[in-house]
Amino acid sequence: MLDYLIVGCGLSGMALAEKLRQRGRSFKVVDQGGSGASQVAAGLYNPVVLKRLNPIWEAHRxxxxxxxxxxxxxxxxxxxxxxxxxxxxxxxxxxxxxxWFEGAASTKLQAFLDPQLETVQNGSIKAPMGFGKVLGTGWVDTSLLLNAFAEWLLGQGHLLRERFEHDALQPEDNSGGASWSYRELKVRNIIFCEGFGLKANPYFNYLPLQGTKGEYLTIHAPELQEQHIIKSSVFLIPLGNHRYRVGATYSWNDFEATPTAAARKELQEKLERFLTCGYTIEGQTAGIRPTVPDRRPLVGKHPEKPGLYVMNGMGSRGVLIAPFAADELLQHIENGATLPPEMDILRFPGYF
Structure with a gap:
């Protein structure tokens, strides 16, 4: 008997699995591997919407x-x-x-914005008006982290490297505490963290999950010598060894996770508005972000199927949201805590 079965091991599935390990719960994860949105994410964590200078939802938490x-x-x-x-x-x-000065002085942003502007220190970056610094930020190498976590799961016998077959999921009569069976497994709770794959889930495909394609470049620029993350119309993220990540694009019509020449051209044009040194392109990566019309996650229990839950729709800020959402969902399942209404799937009753 398992306490939990997690379907998908991107940022959401990983956060849930690690929280369950900390709680001492029994669980397995089903994930076939491959390059989902989390694997190809830029990995930034940033509490501010820099285009409009607003804090993200639940930024402090x-x-x-x-x-x-x-x-x-x-x-x-x-x-x-x-x-x-x-x-x-x-x-x-x-x-x-x-x-920027107004934002840094405001109650909602003063913890995140440095009130002192940074002057340009890099001759390869055109910034005559200087920079505003965001505090407490950084990036996570999501590919490295997810691969290492998957290796740990395998070593512990927690990971089933296979495609999840929804047809193999069967309800139980709750004898012995089981709500569902999946092949030979008896499970109390199943949490779906399938990313854009949720569109094919027969239990939760009614939810308004959308796909937003994102692409980024990896460049080599020895002259640049920049240690900060630069944000203009694109992000420039230092990776070390003179390599940088440039991204990202947003496309709402293309759902093929393959790089495109149009995105490459767009990223280069935006980069060259402020970058004055030469560079070479080492790679281009594409993925489909699971997004929601109101830009909030999809978290909660199925309206009619006890024991089935979803945690999805992290969008472009999954690094920050996933651990927070995992805490909220487990508190809801195990302690009966109320989910924040902004993320609870009950906010979409008309879709079911």
Whole structure:
């Protein structure tokens, strides 16, 4: 008898599995591997919507939970996946400078924005109006972390490397505490963390999950010598060894996780608005983000099927949201705590 079966091992599935390990619960994870959205994510954690200078939803709670979660996890796995790096928002005119000063002085943003502007220190970056610095930010090497976590799961016998077959899931009569069976497994609770694959889930495909394709480049730029994350119309993330990640694009019409020439051209044009040194492109990566119309996660229990839950729709901020959402969902399942209404799937009753 298992307490939990988790379907999918991206950021959501990993966060849930690690929280269950901490709680001493029995669980298995079903994941066929491959390059899902979490594997190809840029991995930024940033509490501010820099285009509009607003804090993200539940910014303080997410920042209090998530960075520490990843730091503890990387230590346990014996890897270095978390990089604490300030984000410098490139400012284009005096109006943007004034907006930054106002934001840094506001109650909602003062914990996240440095009130002192940064002057340009890099001759390869065109920034005559300087930068605003976001505090407490960084990035997580999601591919490294997810692969290391999957290896740990395999070593513990927790991971089934296979495609989940929804037809093999059968309800139980709750004898012995089991709600469902999956092949030979008897399970109390099943949590679906399938990303964009939720569209094929017969239990939760009624939810308004959308796909947003994102692409980024990996470049080699020895002259750049930049240690900060630069944000303009694209992010520029230092990876080490003169390599940088440039991204990302947003496409709502293309659901093929393959790189495109159009995205490459768009990213290069935006990058070259502020980058003045030469570079070479080493790679281009694409993935489909699971997004929701109201830009909030999809978390909660099935309206008619006891024991079935979903945690999905993390969008482009999954690094920050996933550990926070995992805590909320497990508190809901095990202690009867009320889910935040902004993430609870009950906010979409008309879709069922």
């Amino acid at each position: 997410q920042m209090a939970t998530s960075p520490g979660f990843y730091q503890e996890l990387e230590k346990r796995l014996g890897i270095h996946a978390v990089h604490r790096v300030p984000i410098l928002r490139l400012l284009h005119n005096p109006a943007e400078q004034n907006a």
